[in-house]
Amino acid sequence: SSLRVGLIPADGIGKEVIPAAKQALEAVSADLPKLEFYDLIAGWECFTRTGVALPEETIETLKDGCDAALFGAVSSPSRKVVGYSSPIVQMRKQLDLYANIRPVRASNVDMIVVRENTECLYIKQETLVVGEHGKEARATRLITEHASRRIGQMAFELALSRPRKQVTIIHKSNVLSVTDGLFRETVRGVPKLAGVNGRYDGVTIAEQIVDSAVYRLFREPEIYDVMVAPNLYGDIISDAAAALVGSLGLVPSVNAGDSFVMGEPVHGSAPDIEGKGIANPLASIRSAALMLRHLGYAGPADRIDNAVDAVVREGQVMTPDLGGKNSTNDVVAEVLKRV
Amino acid sequence: SSLRVGLIPADGIGKEVIPAAKQALEAVSADLPKLEFYDLIAGWECFTRTGVALPEETIETLKDGCDAALFGAVSSPSRKVVGYSSPIVQMRKQLDLYANIRPVRASNVDMIVVRENTECLYIKQETLVVGEHGKEARATRLITEHASRRIGQMAFELALSRPRKQVTIIHKSNVLSVTDGLFRETVRGVPKLAGVNGRYDGVTIAEQIVDSAVYRLFREPEIYDVMVAPNLYGDIISDAAAALVGSLGLVPSVNAGDSFVMGEPVHGSAPDIEGKGIANPLASIRSAALMLRHLGYAGPADRIDNAVDAVVREGQVMTPDLGGKNSTNDVVAEVLKRV
Numbered sequence: 001s002s003l004r005v006g007l008i009p010a011d012g013i014g015k016e017v018i019p020a021a022k023q024a025l026e027a028v029s030a031d032l033p034k035l036e037f038y039d040l041i042a043g044w045e046c047f048t049r050t051g052v053a054l055p056e057e058t059i060e061t062l063k064d065g066c067d068a069a070l071f072g073a074v075s076s077p078s079r080k081v082v083g084y085s086s087p088i089v090q091m092r093k094q095l096d097l098y099a100n101i102r103p104v105r106a107s108n109v110d111m112i113v114v115r116e117n118t119e120c121l122y123i124k125q126e127t128l129v130v131g132e133h134g135k136e137a138r139a140t141r142l143i144t145e146h147a148s149r150r151i152g153q154m155a156f157e158l159a160l161s162r163p164r165k166q167v168t169i170i171h172k173s174n175v176l177s178v179t180d181g182l183f184r185e186t187v188r189g190v191p192k193l194a195g196v197n198g199r200y201d202g203v204t205i206a207e208q209i210v211d212s213a214v215y216r217l218f219r220e221p222e223i224y225d226v227m228v229a230p231n232l233y234g235d236i237i238s239d240a241a242a243a244l245v246g247s248l249g250l251v252p253s254v255n256a257g258d259s260f261v262m263g264e265p266v267h268g269s270a271p272d273i274e275g276k277g278i279a280n281p282l283a284s285i286r287s288a289a290l291m292l293r294h295l296g297y298a299g300p301a302d303r304i305d306n307a308v309d310a311v312v313r314e315g316q317v318m319t320p321d322l323g324g325k326n327s328t329n330d331v332v333a334e335v336l337k338r339v
Numbered sequence: 340s341s342l343r344v345g346l347i348p349a350d351g352i353g354k355e356v357i358p359a360a361k362q363a364l365e366a367v368s369a370d371l372p373k374l375e376f377y378d379l380i381a382g383w384e385c386f387t388r389t390g391v392a393l394p395e396e397t398i399e400t401l402k403d404g405c406d407a408a409l410f411g412a413v414s415s416p417s418r419k420v421v422g423y424s425s426p427i428v429q430m431r432k433q434l435d436l437y438a439n440i441r442p443v444r445a446s447n448v449d450m451i452v453v454r455e456n457t458e459c460l461y462i463k464q465e466t467l468v469v470g471e472h473g474k475e476a477r478a479t480r481l482i483t484e485h486a487s488r489r490i491g492q493m494a495f496e497l498a499l500s501r502p503r504k505q506v507t508i509i510h511k512s513n514v515l516s517v518t519d520g521l522f523r524e525t526v527r528g529v530p531k532l533a534g535v536n537g538r539y540d541g542v543t544i545a546e547q548i549v550d551s552a553v554y555r556l557f558r559e560p561e562i563y564d565v566m567v568a569p570n571l572y573g574d575i576i577s578d579a580a581a582a583l584v585g586s587l588g589l590v591p592s593v594n595a596g597d598s599f600v601m602g603e604p605v606h607g608s609a610p611d612i613e614g615k616g617i618a619n620p621l622a623s624i625r626s627a628a629l630m631l632r633h634l635g636y637a638g639p640a641d642r643i644d645n646a647v648d649a650v651v652r653e654g655q656v657m658t659p660d661l662g663g664k665n666s667t668n669d670v671v672a673e674v675l676k677r678v
């Protein structure tokens with residue numbers, strides 16, 4: 001059998017870093033099933049060219065022809081554009097990639113942010129009415145037991161593989177007692193689920209109100225191991241956590257479901273440096289490794305991660321965002337040498 | 340006439356720091372109308388004793404008998420308690436204190452977070468149904484033109500009094516195009532309102548998506564001057580901004596409306612140090628100064644702030660949270676000496 005990977009560079013530097021991640025995968029191909037790549041399009045440029053941000057063919061190829069994917073980055077229009085909707089948000093929903101997983105490591109930091117990826121305010125149910133005192137807009141925030149349970153279970157599973165085995169639930173149930181109350185109680189209930197059978201006995205549960213969670217993330221990040229959060233808090237927490245690392249150019253993520261996983265660097269499309277050949281490829285390469293890890297290929301994932309860690313530690317060959325003078329290709333070459 | 344100030348220590352160390360703030364006000368009383376204080380109750384302890392977190396008498400005295408108030412801190416029950424609802428959230432709504440204003444200063448930071456205080460998810464309209472796949476909870480997020488406009492105007496007014504005169508709008512309109520789109524457009528429209536007549540011509544408008552706003556708050560906080568945000572983002576942003584300062588024990592805030600202002604230290608009730616006489620009174624004292632500033636008494640406000648700044652700068656007399664060994668009373672005495 002083969003490992004079929006969709007490649008979706010999308011916008012800006014996505015087109016420079018996804019090819020780099022592909023090379024990293026090829027470098028460990030001896031330890032993987034036969035690699036097959038599919039070049040797919042999506043994003044803002046795709047929208048301006050074709051009128052859709054996520055073409056039918058892209059989503060169909062991912063659904064029916066791929067086991068996994070690598071996504072680059074997407075540019076956002078600066079104003080609302082009728083008909084445009086972020087392809088990454090659409091793919092998360094359509095492929096049921098219900099977890100966004102972002103490991104963050106720095107000197108005194110070793111945490112994973114596990115963000116629910118399908119509901120909360122991201123269901124985009126919004127209305128606008130003109131009332132007595134002007135316009136009134138409403139959005140619905142949806143939190144379900146189903147989604148909270150599976151993201152909770154993902155967090156507990158990840159905690160099992162870590163030395164500290166601690167899950168911190170992020171919520172705001174002091175204000176949102178029903179929605180965040182449901183999230184909190186459901187995640188707390190995961191170890192007691194039928195069929196779990198004491199599997200999570202060794203995992204400690206902690207919790208934090210979202211505002212003080214962000215505060216403590218900056219004051220004492222060492223208190224966190226696995227953080228699990230509803231979608232919007234998770235979006236903010238994962239960027240806050242990324243700020244603890246030297247550069248966004250180093251932080252990987254995956255969007256994971258039960259039968260598909262998509263690697264995605266945390267950085268954006270960086271239009272200011274697009275086409276200059278100086279984009280940092282390390283977040284994408286690490287995202288490829290993280291993708292492999294979630295597919296069960298820990299060996300090749302470790303080889304890529306160790307190579308990246310070595311290049312970062314040595315600090316000799318670096319793109320400008322890390323203070324270096326090297327190109328994307330220089331950095332890729334350094335990594336490939338060490339894989 | 341007189342200046343009537345309600346004092347609501349509420350829970351935990353609130354009972355130690357509000358008396359300190361009262362002393363600071365008394366120290367500048369020569370430059371103020373006759374001060375009258377009203378001792379009022381509210382909070383979690385009040386709830387456990389009386390069954391209500393915000394007694395009718397407290398809110399009536401504030402509404403009819405006071406010009407301003409100082410609020411301490413409130414403890415939260417660790418689980419949902421039927422009938423309990425945070426008194427601070429209630430007061431903000433009932434007194435129409437539509438702005439939460441939090442100035443944050445540190446070595447390379449000088450910003451004010453202006454948070455909308457009355458709507459967004461804080462309207463607490465939540466429902467719970469049991470659907471096909473288990474429980475489903477929904478909350479409504481409300482963003483109105485009316486509330487966005489007045490918070491926007493508050494932000495522009497504050498910007499006018501600052502050297503950089505920059506307002507950064509925080510939103511997530513790339514996902515919430517209707518609600519956050521309305522917030523963004525309405526705040527952007529403030530300078531063009533009828534009656535404003537070029538008043539804000541010198542103010543620059545910037546904007547940031549909330550997740551990257553938090554990221555940049557930690558990587559390059561110097562980019563911000565006045566940040567204006569809907570309620571929940573503002574809640575998170577203001578705690579994130581507070582993390583840039585040495586200690587929560589230094590950060591003041593006010594909840595302001597058009598005809599009432601309530602000072603409130605940013606820290607919580609700190610049950611672990613309650614009653615030990617070592618709570619840091621500086622955030623409350625600064626909140627009293629900020630309250631005076633919003634009432635138009637800049638002179639006495641400056642005197643208190645300068646005294647606090649001197650005590651912090653000298654670093655001789657400090658409570659344990661700042662690494663010192665002194666008591667609340669010692670610190671208050673130092674401040675009063677310098678007022």
Ligand SMILES: CC(C)[C@H](C(=O)O)[C@@H](O)C(=O)O
Nearest residue numbers: 074086088089235513514550
């Ligand atoms: C681009 C945006 C819609 C997206 C999100 O909010 O999910 C981004 O911030 C992310 O975290 O991947």
Ligand SMILES: CC(C)[C@H](C(=O)O)[C@@H](O)C(=O)O
Nearest residue numbers: 174175211413425427428574
């Ligand atoms: C205690 C809580 C309800 C409150 C809020 O979320 O507004 C607090 O975090 C604050 O910022 O004053």
